[in-house]
Amino acid sequence: MGRISPVSAAPTLRIAEIFGPTIQGEGVLIGEPTVFVRAGGCDYRCVWCDTLHAVESRFRDEWAPLSTEAVWAEVVALSGGRALTVSLSGGNPAIQPFGPLIARGRAEGYRFALETQGSLARPWFAELSTLVLSPKPPSSRMETDWSALDDCLKAAGAGPRVVLKFIVFDQADYEYARDAAARYPRLPVYLQPGNHTPPPPEAEDAPIDIDGLMERMRWLVDRVIEDRWFEAHVLPQLHVLIWGNRRGV
Ligand SMILES: C[S@@+](CC[C@H](N)C(=O)[O-])C[C@H]1O[C@@H](n2cnc3c(N)ncnc32)[C@H](O)[C@@H]1O
Ligand SMILES: Nc1nc2[nH]cc(C(=O)O)c2c(=O)[nH]1
Ligand code: SF4
Numbered sequence: 544m545g546r547i548s549p550v551s552a553a554p555t556l557r558i559a560e561i562f563g564p565t566i567q568g569e570g571v572l573i574g575e576p577t578v579f580v581r582a583g584g585c586d587y588r589c590v591w592c593d594t595l596h597a598v599e600s601r602f603r604d605e606w607a608p609l610s611t612e613a614v615w616a617e618v619v620a621l622s623g624g625r626a627l628t629v630s631l632s633g634g635n636p637a638i639q640p641f642g643p644l645i646a647r648g649r650a651e652g653y654r655f656a657l658e659t660q661g662s663l664a665r666p667w668f669a670e671l672s673t674l675v676l677s678p679k680p681p682s683s684r685m686e687t688d689w690s691a692l693d694d695c696l697k698a699a700g701a702g703p704r705v706v707l708k709f710i711v712f713d714q715a716d717y718e719y720a721r722d723a724a725a726r727y728p729r730l731p732v733y734l735q736p737g738n739h740t741p742p743p744p745e746a747e748d749a750p751i752d753i754d755g756l757m758e759r760m761r762w763l764v765d766r767v768i769e770d771r772w773f774e775a776h777v778l779p780q781l782h783v784l785i786w787g788n789r790r791g792v
C-alpha cells in the first residue's frame with residue numbers, strides 16, 4: 544500500500560533557515576534591507592559552496608518542513624509587517640513550490656527576489672521582482688546546462704528584472720563569465736570574487752581570509768578595466784566583509 548496523503552494538504556517547503564532583516568550582501572540588490580528564506584536541498588555540489596548546510600543531504604533533518612502560511616508568518620514577524628524584499632535562496636530554491644508564498648507576499652506589497660544557478664525553470668519565476676541567475680563557472684566543477692538557463696529566462700518572461708551573477712576565482716572563470724554574458728547581451732552582469740575560505744557545513748562562523756579576498760577583488764577589477772568590459776559590475780560579498788562567514792546575517 545502506498546502512503547495516503549490528503550489531497551488538500553498544502554505543499555510543504557523544506558526550509559534551512561529564515562533570517563533578517565539584514566542587508567542584501569550580493570549583486571544588484573546590494574545594501575537593500577532583506578529577509579532571507581533559505582530552502583534546503585540542491586541539485587548541484589559546487590566545490591566551493593559557502594552554504595553546504597543547506598545543500599548536503601546529511602543535514603536534511605535540520606530543514607524544517609513548513610507550510611507556506613508558516614513561512615509567511617515568520618517573514619511578517621521578522622519584518623514587523625512592513626513590506627520589504629524577501630530573498631529566496633538555498634540550496635536551489637527552484638526545487639521547492641514557492642509560488643503560493645510569492646502570491647501571498649505580493650498581495651501585501653512584499654517583493655521577491657530569487658537566487659538560482661539556473662538549472663530548473665518554474666512558471667512562478669514570472670511573479671518575482673528580481674531573478675538572479677548565477678550559472679556556475681569551471682572552478683565549481685559543475686557543467687552548465689544552457690538550455691535549462693534559457694528555460695529560466697522564458698519562464699521569467701516580462702515579469703522580473705533578470706540579472707546574471709558570476710562567481711570568479713581565476714582566469715578560466717573570468718573567461719566563462721565573458722562568454723556567458725555574450726550569450727545574453729541584454730542582461731546586466733555582476734561579477735563576484737569567490738570566497739576561497741567558505742565555512743565547512745558544521746561551522747556557524749569559520750575564519751576568513753579577507754586579505755586574499757581583497758587581492759582577488761583587485762585582480763578582478765584590473766581584468767574588467769583592462770578589457771574595457773564597461774557593462775560589468777564588480778562587487779564583493781558585502782555581508783562577508785562585515786560579518787565574515789557568520790550564518791544568519
Ligand atoms: C549559496 S548560493 C544559493 C542559490 C543558488 N544555489 C545559486 O548558487 O545561485 C547563493 C550565491 O552564493 C554564491 N556563492 C556560493 N559559494 C560562494 C563562494 N565560496 N564565494 C562566493 N560566492 C559564493 C553562489 O554562486 C550564488 O550566487
Ligand atoms: N546578507 C546576505 N546577503 C546574501 N546574499 C546572498 C546570500 C545567500 O547566501 O544566498 C546572502 C546571505 O546569506 N546574507
Ligand atoms: S548551486 Fe548554489 S547552493 Fe548549490 S552547491 Fe552551488 S553554490 Fe551551493
Ligand SMILES: [Mg+2]
Binds near residue numbers: 593594
Ligand atoms: Mg551566501
